[in-house]
Amino acid sequence: MIYLDHNATTPIDPRVFEAMKPYLTEAFGNPSSIYRAGQDVRKAVEDAREHAARLLGAEPREVVFTSGGTESDNTSIKGLALNRGKGHIITSTIEHPAVLKVVEWLEKRGFTATYVPVGSDGVVDPGDIKQAIQPDTIVVSVMHANNEVGTLQPIEQIAAIAHERGVMFHTDAVQTTGKLPIDVKRMGIDLLSLSAHKFYGPKGTGVLYVKRGTKFDPCVHGGHQEWGRRGGTENVAGIVGLGSAVEIAQAEMAAEASRVRVLRDRLEAGLAEHIGDMLFNGSREKRLPNTASVCIKYVEGEAMLLNLDMRHGIAASSGSACTSGSLEPSHVLLAMGIPAEIAHGSLRFSLGRATTREEIDKVIEVLPPIVEKLRSMSAFPRKNS
Numbered sequence: 001m002i003y004l005d006h007n008a009t010t011p012i013d014p015r016v017f018e019a020m021k022p023y024l025t026e027a028f029g030n031p032s033s034i035y036r037a038g039q040d041v042r043k044a045v046e047d048a049r050e051h052a053a054r055l056l057g058a059e060p061r062e063v064v065f066t067s068g069g070t071e072s073d074n075t076s077i078k079g080l081a082l083n084r085g086k087g088h089i090i091t092s093t094i095e096h097p098a099v100l101k102v103v104e105w106l107e108k109r110g111f112t113a114t115y116v117p118v119g120s121d122g123v124v125d126p127g128d129i130k131q132a133i134q135p136d137t138i139v140v141s142v143m144h145a146n147n148e149v150g151t152l153q154p155i156e157q158i159a160a161i162a163h164e165r166g167v168m169f170h171t172d173a174v175q176t177t178g179k180l181p182i183d184v185k186r187m188g189i190d191l192l193s194l195s196a197h198k199f200y201g202p203k204g205t206g207v208l209y210v211k212r213g214t215k216f217d218p219c220v221h222g223g224h225q226e227w228g229r230r231g232g233t234e235n236v237a238g239i240v241g242l243g244s245a246v247e248i249a250q251a252e253m254a255a256e257a258s259r260v261r262v263l264r265d266r267l268e269a270g271l272a273e274h275i276g277d278m279l280f281n282g283s284r285e286k287r288l289p290n291t292a293s294v295c296i297k298y299v300e301g302e303a304m305l306l307n308l309d310m311r312h313g314i315a316a317s318s319g320s321a322c323t324s325g326s327l328e329p330s331h332v333l334l335a336m337g338i339p340a341e342i343a344h345g346s347l348r349f350s351l352g353r354a355t356t357r358e359e360i361d362k363v364i365e366v367l368p369p370i371v372e373k374l375r376s377m378s379a380f381p382r383k384n385s
């Protein structure tokens with residue numbers, strides 16, 4: 001398989017798996033137990049917390065382990081909102097459903113919300129955030145990088161605007177942790193979500209960073225774990241895996257970002273040379289180094305994906321989400337003003353550690369004839385060619 005869907009998930013790094021193994025076998029103690037077998041495991045959990053804190057420029061006590069990005073997003077926004085009881089929430093139209101669905105849920109329970117738009121480049125204008133802030137605004141939640149098109153948002157500016165008005169700032173950094181440096185203090189982040197499986201750690205493990213002193217209601221009630229901020233016996237192996245993935249990412253991030261950027265640019269140039277009527281989605285400058293997102297006119301993204309997969313073993317993604325049996329175009333592309341018929345032809349290639357130049361050249365070789373064949377069979381009305 002040629003795997004070009006690293007924004008969906010990444011394989012576990014073998015070094016991470018090795019670090020986790022003892023905690024799936026002999027080191028099975030409960031970290032809350034006071035005897036030795038528990039305390040050894042507690043130490044492993046706390047070491048992982050320190051690694052995660054260091055990655056973010058945070059203090060270990062500000063790190064809460066969760067079941068992943070979705071839970072961290074839920075706890076951030078719901079946790080702040082429910083703690084206040086009422087008020088207004090600001091987010092953007094291109095957030096992941098783990099944020100959008102929470103805000104919609106809160107709206108049904110009496111909270112109000114503003115969904116700030118993005119420009120055609122997929123970037124939020126901080127001025128729009130400033131305009132949207134109301135006296136009762138509780139939190140501004142804007143993602144660090146978008147998962148579909150890879151655009152980076154001006155979160156430092158947005159955080160500063162929120163703070164000027166005494167409003168908390170949350171960012172979903174699921175797509176940037178392990179790919180780009182983050183410093184919560186310098187960037188003015190009050191709450192941040194990350195997920196281990198996006199940077200070669202295990203699935204079902206994440207972190208919620210919460211700035212010291214922030215009042216929020218936990219989403220998972222139970223025991224006193226995580227200082228009462230998230231109940232439930234810790235997912236020890238997952239947490240140890242997260243800690244190991246963080247350490248590796250910190251050491252390799254800079255070199256890896258440069259390497260995949262070169263490959264991504266090669267892919268984009270190769271596709272642009274051989275495929276007509278193709279658009280690049282999102283800002284060309286403010287974006288993740290590993291993500292290429294395009295719309296290829298007069299073809300269905302899913303048809304291209306099936307051909308890439310079944311004929312060539314290439315795994316990529318389209319922007320569409322399959323909802324209730326009908327294929328909806330991506331809400332992100334629509335929010336950027338891309339017409340639905342063009343958004344249907346979207347493809348996302350997200351590169352990672354194992355991606356090679358040969359793999360990229362294979363895509364450049366096989367995709368143009370697939371597009372040509374599909375276009376010759378296509379029922380799409382063709383205006384320009």
Ligand code: PLP
Nearest residue numbers: 068069070096098147172174195
């Ligand atoms: N936020 C973003 C931007 C994501 O890309 C994802 C994963 O697709 C999530 C949140 C959800 O993370 P998890 O899969 O850990 O629940």
